[in-house]
Structure formats: C-alpha cells, structure tokens
Amino acid sequence: MEKKKSNKGLIIALLALAVLIAVVPLFAQRGADFGGSDDAGSQMVSEITGTEYEPWFTPVLETMLGGELPGEVESLLFCVQTGIGVGIIAFGFGYLVARRKYQKPGETPRADRAAGKAGAV
Amino acid sequence: MAKKWTKNERRFVGVITVLSLFLAAAPAASAMHIMEGYLPAGQCAVWGVVCLPFLAAGLVGIRRTVKNQRKALILLAMSGAFIFVISSLKIPSVTGSCSHMTGTGLAAILFGPFQVSVLGIIVLLFQAILLAHGGITSLGANTFSMAIAGPIFAWALYMLCKKLKVNRKVSIFLAACLGDLFTYCVTSLQLAAAYPSEAGGFFASAVKFLGVFAPTQLPLAIIEGILTVVIIIGMETYAKPELRDIGFLEEVG
Numbered sequence: 001m002e003k004k005k006s007n008k009g010l011i012i013a014l015l016a017l018a019v020l021i022a023v024v025p026l027f028a029q030r031g032a033d034f035g036g037s038d039d040a041g042s043q044m045v046s047e048i049t050g051t052e053y054e055p056w057f058t059p060v061l062e063t064m065l066g067g068e069l070p071g072e073v074e075s076l077l078f079c080v081q082t083g084i085g086v087g088i089i090a091f092g093f094g095y096l097v098a099r100r101k102y103q104k105p106g107e108t109p110r111a112d113r114a115a116g117k118a119g120a121v
Numbered sequence: 122m123a124k125k126w127t128k129n130e131r132r133f134v135g136v137i138t139v140l141s142l143f144l145a146a147a148p149a150a151s152a153m154h155i156m157e158g159y160l161p162a163g164q165c166a167v168w169g170v171v172c173l174p175f176l177a178a179g180l181v182g183i184r185r186t187v188k189n190q191r192k193a194l195i196l197l198a199m200s201g202a203f204i205f206v207i208s209s210l211k212i213p214s215v216t217g218s219c220s221h222m223t224g225t226g227l228a229a230i231l232f233g234p235f236q237v238s239v240l241g242i243i244v245l246l247f248q249a250i251l252l253a254h255g256g257i258t259s260l261g262a263n264t265f266s267m268a269i270a271g272p273i274f275a276w277a278l279y280m281l282c283k284k285l286k287v288n289r290k291v292s293i294f295l296a297a298c299l300g301d302l303f304t305y306c307v308t309s310l311q312l313a314a315a316y317p318s319e320a321g322g323f324f325a326s327a328v329k330f331l332g333v334f335a336p337t338q339l340p341l342a343i344i345e346g347i348l349t350v351v352i353i354i355g356m357e358t359y360a361k362p363e364l365r366d367i368g369f370l371e372e373v374g
Contacts, residue, residue, distance in 0.1 A: 007354050007358065010354070011351050011354060011355075014347045014350060014351050015347075015351060017347060018344045018347045018348060021340050021343060021344050022212045022213065022340075022344060023213075024215075025213045025214050025215045025216075025217070025340070026213050028215065029213075029215065029216075029217040069252070074252060077251050077252050078209050078211075078252065079209075081205055081206075081208075081209040081244075081247060081248070081252075082205070082206050082209040082210065084202070084205055085202040085203065085204070085205030085206030085207075085209065086202070086206055087202070088198055088199060088201070088202030088205075089199050089202045089203060089206065089352075092195050092196070092198060092199040092202070093199075093355060093359065095195065096195070096356075096359035096360045097359050099359075100359055
C-alpha cells in the first residue's frame with residue numbers, strides 16, 4: 001500500500017494546482033466581466049460578417065417561455081447537471097471503495113461475481 | 122475492443138454509414154458551443170449526418186460493453202457522469218472570460234473513441250434543450266467537435282504515448298488536455314467554414330476564431346488533464362478488475 005500513499009500526495013498536489021489555475025484569473029483580471037467564450041464567439045461572428053448576426057433559430061425552451069431563461073433558474077439547471085454527475089461518480093467510487101474494504105483478505109474481486117451488482121446501476 | 126465485431130454489428134454500422142451519406146436532408150444538427158441558429162441550415166445537416174456513423178459505432182460499442190464486460194458498466198457510467206460534471210463547470214480563464222471543459226478524454230481513454238460519442242450527445246442534448254447552451258440546430262456540429270473529434274484525438278494520442286512508453290499518468294494528462302483543446306480547434310474551424318471572412322476567406326476567419334477560443338481554453342485544458350489523471354488514479358486504486366476487463370490495464374498487479 002505504500003504506492004497508494006505516494007498517490008495521495010500527488011492527488012492533493014494536482015487538485016490544489018487545478019483550483020489555483022481556476023482561481024488565479026479572478027485576481028489577475030480584476031474587473032473583467034467573465035462572460036462566456038461562446039458569446040465572445042458570436043461577437044466575432046458579427047465582426048467578421050460586419051453586421052449584427054440574427055440567429056435563424058431560437059432555443060426551443062426560449063420559444064416556449066417566450067423569453068430567456070431567468071438567470072437563477074439557469075444556474076439551478078447547471079447545478080442539477082453537476083449534481084447528477086457527482087451523484088453517479090460518488091455512487092461508483094462508494095461501491096468500488098466499499099468492495100475493496102469488505103473483501104476477504106487474499107480474495108480478488110472477479111468480474112463475473114461483481115457483474116450482477118454492477119449491472120443494476 | 123475485446124473481440125472482433127460480429128457480422129450483424131458490422132452490418133449495422135455499415136448501413137448507418139451509407140444512410141448518412143445519402144441522408145443529407147436529415148433534420149439533425151451538430152457541434153458543441155456553437156450557438157443555436159448560428160450555423161447555416163445546410164451545414165447543420167451535414168455535421169449531423171457526419172456524426173451518425175460514429176454514433177452508430179458508439180451504440181454498438183456500448184451494447185458490447187453491456188454484454189461482455191458488464192462489470193465495467195460502472196466505469197462507463199462514471200465516465201459519462203464525469204462529462205456531465207466537467208462540462209457544467211464554468212471556469213474563469215486568463216482572458217477574462219469563462220469557458221468550460223469537455224470531460225470527454227476520460228471515456229475516450231478508457232473505452233476507445235466511439236462509445237464516448239453517445240455519452241457526449243446526451244450531455245449536449247441536456248444543455249441544448251434546458252440551458253440554451255449550444256443548440257438543437259448546432260447539435261450535430263457540436264457533437265462532432267466535442268464527442269467525436271476531440272475524443273478520437275485524445276484516444277489516438279494516448280495510444281501513441283503508450284507505444285512510445287511514456288509514463289502512463291503523463292500520457293493521460295496529455296491526451297485529455299490536448300483532446301480538450303482539439304475540440305475547440307474543431308469548433309473554430311466549423312465556425313470559420315460558416316463565416317469565412319471577406320478579406321482572407323476561410324483561414325483568416327479560422328485564425329480569428331482560434332484567437333478567441335484557444336487562449337481561454339488553454340488553462341482549462343490543463344485543469345481537465347489534471348482532473349482526468351486524478352480520477353484515473355482513483356479508478357486504478359479501486360477498480361483494477363474492471364480496468365483489466367476493458368483492456369486498460371494489461372499487466373496483473
């Protein structure tokens with residue numbers, strides 16, 4: 001298990017680095033509005049074509065709502081998306097970690113034996 | 122990846138491929154992060170049709186995984202969930218705008234370049250319908266860049282690194298990171314094809330779009346590489362039998 005220990009340090013270092021990369025721009029670019037780069041893309045479209053581009057199709061939901069999705073609801077939906085993903089990943093790791101923890105010593109989990117349980121996912 | 126495809130499976134992919142060649146009028150669409158209504162209808166259809174064979178191959182691949190490597194399903198589910206999480210996080214970047222990652226590298230490295238196309242299109246549909254992010258008309262183009270071109274690039278790069286005996290963690294990092302960047306390069310080219318600039322044509326326009334996406338995406342691609350490495354370390358620790366089953370880990374121990 002000494003290999004696992006060295007991985008732990010590596011994982012912490014890597015995660016810290018990832019957070020750092022994500023947070024530094026906030027301080028480095030104070031006052032920037034941090035809009036989406038997708039929007040920057042559409043501005044570039046207007047710049048190249050020289051006119052304000054009119055999208056020929058509006059998102060289905062916006063048509064149904066008769067306007068843009070409220071910002072708070074949009075962030076709700078983004079959270080739902082994140083939540084679904086995190087839930088599945090957490091379930092998966094929970095399953096895998098517990099399997100290893102309760103394994104009888106010397107026993108290796110075999111694919112066919114775990115199949116039934118994993119298949120229920 | 123395990124055994125050769127059966128005749129029926131080959132036939133299925135073959136028929137879809139042929140269909141897609143003729144079905145230029147299919148109401149599908151494509152691409153990640155090209156906004157709704159920003160691609161000419163013709164190009165939407167073309168990208169959608171281009172995606173079909175890959176999606177068909179992906180469906181066959183997933184069916185085979187379900188059948189032959191049932192216990193590895195949990196890894197497939199987790200790879201899909203990884204795309205869900207990663208592509209919902211908008212992260213500030215050095216250029217002062219936000220963007221998000223694709224997360225498709227993980228599934229491509231684990232399951233090969235095709236199955237991820239199906240996972241990717243689920244995420245894109247979710248975002249296009251509920252979040253007005255990307256779009257139904259640009260679904261084909263976005264699927265092509267994020268769920269097909271990027272993952273194929275990532276997978277090829279990973280295989281290359283494996284051949285060259287690069288350290289595994291380093292190869293995973295490179296594959297996921299550059300696969301993410303490649304997705305945005307493809308998006309730029311798709312936009313350039315739709316909006317060639319008057320002065321310089323396709324290339325001038327491509328350079329302009331790359332100028333918008335690339336600097337923003339670079340730090341995010343690095344984050345994606347890091348997260349992919351972290352999650353694979355976790356899987357290597359706890360899911361050795363499954364990884365061996367899908368051929369990711371060959372050697373025992």
